Amino acid sequence: MSEETLVRRLNAVGVTALSDALDRLAIxxxxxxxxxxxxxxxxxxxxxxxxxxxxxxxxxxxxxxxxxxxxxxxxxxxxxxxxxxxxxxxxxxxxxxxxxxxxxxxxxxxxxxxxxxxxxxxxxxxxxxxxxxxxxxxxxxxxxxxxxxxxxxxxxxxxxxxxxxxxxxPAGRVEEVVAIAEEVEIAEKAILAAVDAGMRLDEARRAGGYHSLQSRAV
Structure with missing residues (x-):
């Protein structure tokens, strides 16, 4: 992946999603x-x-x-x-x-x-x-x-x-981290879309796997 593409992807997801990805990977x-x-x-x-x-x-x-x-x-x-x-x-x-x-x-x-x-x-x-x-x-x-x-x-x-x-x-794990952060962003957008469509938040979170987004991978 080019450095330019990596910069674009990292800036797009932002530090909150990246922080969640780091937590999942125990970094x-x-x-x-x-x-x-x-x-x-x-x-x-x-x-x-x-x-x-x-x-x-x-x-x-x-x-x-x-x-x-x-x-x-x-x-x-x-x-x-x-x-x-x-x-x-x-x-x-x-x-x-x-x-x-x-x-x-x-x-x-x-x-x-x-x-x-x-x-x-x-x-x-x-x-x-x-x-x-x-x-x-x-x-x-x-x-x-x-x-x-x-x-x-x-x-x-x-x-x-x-x-x-x-x-x-870490330099050797940046592509792995940004990919997981993008997964987090997609899941959270899906939860918000479900809520906007009338679903209860707790149901939307369960359906979207919200409570496992930051959990350490086993």
């Missing part, structure tokens, strides 16, 4: 608490991982890695959930938007949030604040395993975000 991929700066933002793409660490004697840099992020990738930044320092602002937003980066996910906070809203560039984080991470944290490593909340992210794993949050999907 821990829900990055709870990371939300879009503005509702309506969405993205899907493979992760370009960035590990932040506290600065040492050499100080270090926060964001020059952006030049190496490929088009269509999602910048995934592990800053340990810190709420007191930003690792993403308007300069990074403008460069990423110009390069065609799919979006940014931060286990931490961002700033200059009006810029990403104006450019319609998707930024997802725990919150926003004004204080820079310069001289506080440094981009220590790229292309390494990181953690977003309690989810381990390998470089190239797929990240999907929309108004309901962010999910991570």
């Amino acid at each position: 821990s991929g829900q990055a709870i608490g990371i939300l879009p700066v503005a509702r309506g933002m969405k993205f899907a793409g493979p992760a370009f991982t960035v590990q932040m660490l506290p600065v040492g004697l050499t100080q270090g840099i926060v964001g020059d890695y952006i030049d190496d992020v490929p088009e269509g990738a999602v910048v995934a930044i592990d800053n340990g959930g810190k709420l007191d320092q930003t690792v993403w602002g308007d300069i990074l937003t403008r460069v990423a938007h110009k390069k065609g980066v799919a979006g940014t996910v931060i286990d931490g906070v961002c700033r200059d949030s009006d810029c990403c809203v104006l450019l319609k560039y998707p930024v997802f984080s725990r919150s926003v604040t004004m204080r820079t991470a310069k001289d506080r944290s440094t981009a220590h490593a790229y292309g390494v395993p990181i953690q977003l909340v309690e989810v381990r992210i390998e470089p190239g794993d797929w990240l999907v975000g929309d108004s309901d949050g962010v999910v991570a999907i």
Whole structure:
């Protein structure tokens, strides 16, 4: 499957159906608490991982890695959930938007949030604040395993975000997950159609197998 087709299918089903698919497959991929700066933002793409660490004697840099992020990738930044320092602002937003980066996910906070809203560039984080991470944290490593909340992210794993949050999907299982998510969407639409036609909700749910949609496969 082409990357373009995969992006289209992932964005079409959205993170709630993908979350249900992950539950069915017993994959821990829900990055709870990371939300879009503005509702309506969405993205899907493979992760370009960035590990932040506290600065040492050499100080270090926060964001020059952006030049190496490929088009269509999602910048995934592990800053340990810190709420007191930003690792993403308007300069990074403008460069990423110009390069065609799919979006940014931060286990931490961002700033200059009006810029990403104006450019319609998707930024997802725990919150926003004004204080820079310069001289506080440094981009220590790229292309390494990181953690977003309690989810381990390998470089190239797929990240999907929309108004309901962010999910991570192991690269080797993304087609399996999206196929199950599409099944969930079809079943839920059938239930709604049955209700619209006059069926009781409990009956429609039983007929559509609603209570097994998220259940782990045996």
